[in-house]
Amino acid sequence: MRAVYECRCVAKTAAALLQGVPGTIFADGWLVKYSVPMESVDFLALRDAEVASRMTTGTGILSGWDITRRYTRAEWAAASHALVSRFRTFEPAGEECGTVYDDTGACPECAAGGVQVSPLRLPASRLPRGVDIAITIGGEIVVSKRFRECAERTELTGASFGPVEAPRAPHRTNEGWFQLRVTSQHLEVAEVTTFGRDPFDTTTYGRCPRGDLAGLNLLSELFLKAPPTPAADFAETRQRVGLANGVGLLRARRLLVLSARARTVLLAAGMKSLQLEIAHVVP
Numbered sequence: 001m002r003a004v005y006e007c008r009c010v011a012k013t014a015a016a017l018l019q020g021v022p023g024t025i026f027a028d029g030w031l032v033k034y035s036v037p038m039e040s041v042d043f044l045a046l047r048d049a050e051v052a053s054r055m056t057t058g059t060g061i062l063s064g065w066d067i068t069r070r071y072t073r074a075e076w077a078a079a080s081h082a083l084v085s086r087f088r089t090f091e092p093a094g095e096e097c098g099t100v101y102d103d104t105g106a107c108p109e110c111a112a113g114g115v116q117v118s119p120l121r122l123p124a125s126r127l128p129r130g131v132d133i134a135i136t137i138g139g140e141i142v143v144s145k146r147f148r149e150c151a152e153r154t155e156l157t158g159a160s161f162g163p164v165e166a167p168r169a170p171h172r173t174n175e176g177w178f179q180l181r182v183t184s185q186h187l188e189v190a191e192v193t194t195f196g197r198d199p200f201d202t203t204t205y206g207r208c209p210r211g212d213l214a215g216l217n218l219l220s221e222l223f224l225k226a227p228p229t230p231a232a233d234f235a236e237t238r239q240r241v242g243l244a245n246g247v248g249l250l251r252a253r254r255l256l257v258l259s260a261r262a263r264t265v266l267l268a269a270g271m272k273s274l275q276l277e278i279a280h281v282v283p
């Protein structure tokens with residue numbers, strides 16, 4: 001596995017703190033982009049500059065970051081599970097369009113755990129084009145008709161496909177899109193998995209003391225405890241990621257995990273925008 005850390009910093013600040021780390025200036029000279037292997041000397045230099053900046057000025061120098069991981073064919077062949085690591089994200093959230101949630105059972109600490117009690121409602125014009133799976137800013141996952149047909153034809157287990165209704169005409173359903181609703185038993189995230197605000201976050205920022213919200217972002221690869229048997233092809237973690245006390249419409253969401261068979265059939269069918277990382281199962 002090769003993991004690459006990519007971040008953007010304000011060029012002026014970076015010039016003072018990050019001499020010697022090769023970056024690419026863009027955005028009219030305002031920003032500099034770094035792309036370095038995780039745990040490399042350059043990565044450690046970026047970490048030290050970020051930590052130093054937070055200590056001296058109270059704010060960091062990062063204006064955005066991402067981690068991408070690439071696996072060998074042999075690593076994929078040995079993997080039993082795959083995490084859907086990123087989605088095409090779009091607005092609006094279902095809740096803005098009449099999707100109803102019942103928050104009475106939500107966690108009193110972090111407000112995660114509201115239950116969707118109506119079909120998903122979204123305007124057809126806002127559903128993304130050229131992709132087969134996407135997510136709203138509210139964490140609702142939608143899939144294309146061909147994604148659904150592929151899953152049903154190959155009898156993938158653990159999910160149902162709900163309608164996507166028009167906001168003001170609830171009985172007019174979208175023919176090209178469906179909501180992926182995972183119905184299988186939850187997976188348990190193993191403790192070695194790390195979550196946080198950014199890769200240099202060593203606090204417990206955003207973690208719910210009750211254990212249902214793991215943090216703002218997944219930082220490491222995903223490690224799972226032994227999955228329930230029989231294993232489902234679609235499953236979600238019990239723990240959520242996202243903002244505590246969901247600001248506005250942003251709801252913390254569970255992580256979506258596929259079986260090796262689901263990964264194989266969906267990729268063989270050419271599903272677009274399905275981005276995966278290996279999810280490890282630990283004893």
Ligand SMILES: [Zn+2]
Pocket residue numbers: 107108109110111112208209210211212213
């Ligand atoms: Zn909570």
